[in-house]
Amino acid sequence: MNGKPEVISEREAARPSTPGLGWEEFSRELVEFFASIKLAMFLFIALAMTATIGTVVQQGERPEVYIQEYGEEAYRWFVRLGFTDVYHTWWFTGLLGLLCVNSLTCFYKRFPAVWRSMRQDKVNVSLAFIRNMKQRAEIPVAAPQEQVAERMAEILIEKGYRVLAKHEPGEVTLYATKGVMGRVGAHMAHLSATVIVLGGLIGSYYGFQEFGVCLEGQTYHIPRGNFDLKVDKFWIDYYENGAIKSYNSTLTVIDQGVPVTTKTITVNDPLVYKGIWFYQSSYGDAWDRIEVARINVKDKATDKVLKTVDLEWQKETSVDGLDLKVTLTDFVADFAFNSTEKKVFSKTIEHANPAVRLAIKERKTLEATPWIFYHYPDLFEIQGSKYAFELVGYQPKKFTGLQIAKNPGVNIVWVGSTMIVVGITLSSFIYHRRLWAKVIPEPNGVTVHLGGTTHKSQIDFQKEFAKLTQRIKTLDA
Incomplete structure (x- = not known):
C-alpha cells in the first residue's frame, strides 16, 4: 500500500497452505452421497419398516378403536409418532422424497455417460x-x-x-x-420408481378417499366435486343355493340440477365423473331407519293381543276398531341415550338393541311418542293409555356402501408403471x-x-x- 514490496515473515512462509473445500468439491461429494447404494438400502429398509407399521396398525380409525385395542398410553404415542396415519406424516413423505432424490441423482450421474457411449x-x-x-x-x-x-x-x-x-x-x-435400447431399459426402469413415487405423493396430498353410506332413493351432495349423486336403486343378486352373486347400485349424477349420466355399478366396475370414482364397496342394514315394523297392540289390563299391524316408515296407519293412529317415526339399531344433549343415538351399527319410536294418537286426545324395544317390550308404560305396544319384528332397509375416491396422480403412476414394464422388457430381451x-x-x-x-x-x-x-x-x- 505504501509502494514498498510486502515482506512475509519466515513463520508465515513456513506455514503450510490448506486448500479450502470449494463448490466443485462440495457438489461432487453431495452427488456421491445422494447417489450411494448405502442411502438407497437405508431408504428401502426404512420404507419397509414404515409399511409394516401401516399394515399392522389400522389407519384412520376412531380414537376409541385404538384405545380399546392398545390402551390410552400407547394411543398417545401413536398420535405423537403419526402411526394412526403413517402415509401422510412428514417423515414418510421425507423418506419418499429422499428416494426420489436418490433415484434422480443415480440417473443424473450414470445415464449421460451411457448415452454418450451409445451415441458415439x-x-x-x-x-x-x-x-x-x-x-x-x-x-x-x-x-x-x-x-x-x-x-x-x-x-x-x-x-x-x-x-x-x-x-x-x-x-x-x-x-x-x-x-442400443437395451442400455436405456435399465435406466428407464430406474427412473420409473421416481415417477411412481411422485404420482403417489400427488395423489396422497391432492386426492382423497372416503366411504359413503347411501340409501335407495336419496340424493347426496358431493362437495369435492360440486355435484349431486342420486341412488336410484340398490339390489342384491343371489345364486340358486342362496349365496350372494353380486350387489349393485344404479347411480345418477346431477350437475347444476340436470341429470348428466346414469350407470349401474358393481364391484370393480365404478362410475367416474370429474375425476371422482364411485366404487361399489359394501352393503348392510341401515342403523337409523327400517322399511316396515310389525307391532302388536295389546290390552294393558289383560295383556291380550288385540291387533297386529305392519307400520311403514314414517307413514301414519289407522288401527281398525281401536280408534288408534300410529306412525313409525324413528329407529335405532343399538339404542343409546346422550344425557347431556338429550338425544337418542345408535352406539354401533350392529342390530344389538333395536328400538322403534312411535307417534301414537289415541281417542283424539292422547298423543305419545314412546320408544318400543325389541328385547325389552315391557320396559316403559304409556301413561293414560289403555294399550301396550310390542315390537315383534321389522324389515331393515339396506344401504349401499360406496367408496368415493379421487387420485390426480393416478395417470402419473400409470406412466411410471408403463416405464418400468418397458424398461424391464428392453433390459431383459435386448x-x-x-x-x-x-x-x-x-x-x-x-x-x-x-x-x-x-x-x-x-x-x-x-x-x-x-x-x-x-x-x-x-x-x-
Missing part, C-alpha cells in the same frame, strides 16, 4: 484396441479387400446391426452395433452388442481382425461371434 460412432479404433478385447479373432481370407469388407457389411446388416465403414490407406475399418473389424491386406488376400463386446448375455454373444467368424472364413469361396 467409434470407427476410429486401433488394431491394438481390437486385439485386447475378450471376444476376438484373426481370420485370413483369400479375397480382395473391398469384396471382403462389402460382404462383411452385408452379413452384419442381415443380423440386425447398424454398420459404419471407414476406408483408410492400407485398411478398412468396420463398426457394427445393435440393441442386449447392446458392438463389433469392430479391420480388414488389412496380406500377400495372399486379407486378414480380418474381428473383436466384439456386449453388456449382457455373454454366452449367447459368444455363440453369435463364433458363427460370424465361421461365415467370414467362407468369404474366399
Whole structure:
C-alpha cells in the first residue's frame, strides 16, 4: 500500500497452505452421497419398516378403536409418532422424497455417460484396441479387400446391426452395433420408481378417499366435486343355493340440477365423473331407519293381543276398531341415550338393541311418542293409555356402501408403471452388442481382425461371434 514490496515473515512462509473445500468439491461429494447404494438400502429398509407399521396398525380409525385395542398410553404415542396415519406424516413423505432424490441423482450421474457411449460412432479404433478385447479373432481370407469388407457389411446388416465403414490407406475399418435400447431399459426402469413415487405423493396430498353410506332413493351432495349423486336403486343378486352373486347400485349424477349420466355399478366396475370414482364397496342394514315394523297392540289390563299391524316408515296407519293412529317415526339399531344433549343415538351399527319410536294418537286426545324395544317390550308404560305396544319384528332397509375416491396422480403412476414394464422388457430381451473389424491386406488376400463386446448375455454373444467368424472364413469361396 505504501509502494514498498510486502515482506512475509519466515513463520508465515513456513506455514503450510490448506486448500479450502470449494463448490466443485462440495457438489461432487453431495452427488456421491445422494447417489450411494448405502442411502438407497437405508431408504428401502426404512420404507419397509414404515409399511409394516401401516399394515399392522389400522389407519384412520376412531380414537376409541385404538384405545380399546392398545390402551390410552400407547394411543398417545401413536398420535405423537403419526402411526394412526403413517402415509401422510412428514417423515414418510421425507423418506419418499429422499428416494426420489436418490433415484434422480443415480440417473443424473450414470445415464449421460451411457448415452454418450451409445451415441458415439467409434470407427476410429486401433488394431491394438481390437486385439485386447475378450471376444476376438484373426481370420485370413483369400479375397480382395473391398469384396471382403462389402460382404462383411452385408452379413452384419442381415443380423440386425447398424454398420459404419471407414476406408483408410492400407485398411478398412468396420463398426457394427445393435440393441442400443437395451442400455436405456435399465435406466428407464430406474427412473420409473421416481415417477411412481411422485404420482403417489400427488395423489396422497391432492386426492382423497372416503366411504359413503347411501340409501335407495336419496340424493347426496358431493362437495369435492360440486355435484349431486342420486341412488336410484340398490339390489342384491343371489345364486340358486342362496349365496350372494353380486350387489349393485344404479347411480345418477346431477350437475347444476340436470341429470348428466346414469350407470349401474358393481364391484370393480365404478362410475367416474370429474375425476371422482364411485366404487361399489359394501352393503348392510341401515342403523337409523327400517322399511316396515310389525307391532302388536295389546290390552294393558289383560295383556291380550288385540291387533297386529305392519307400520311403514314414517307413514301414519289407522288401527281398525281401536280408534288408534300410529306412525313409525324413528329407529335405532343399538339404542343409546346422550344425557347431556338429550338425544337418542345408535352406539354401533350392529342390530344389538333395536328400538322403534312411535307417534301414537289415541281417542283424539292422547298423543305419545314412546320408544318400543325389541328385547325389552315391557320396559316403559304409556301413561293414560289403555294399550301396550310390542315390537315383534321389522324389515331393515339396506344401504349401499360406496367408496368415493379421487387420485390426480393416478395417470402419473400409470406412466411410471408403463416405464418400468418397458424398461424391464428392453433390459431383459435386448442386449447392446458392438463389433469392430479391420480388414488389412496380406500377400495372399486379407486378414480380418474381428473383436466384439456386449453388456449382457455373454454366452449367447459368444455363440453369435463364433458363427460370424465361421461365415467370414467362407468369404474366399
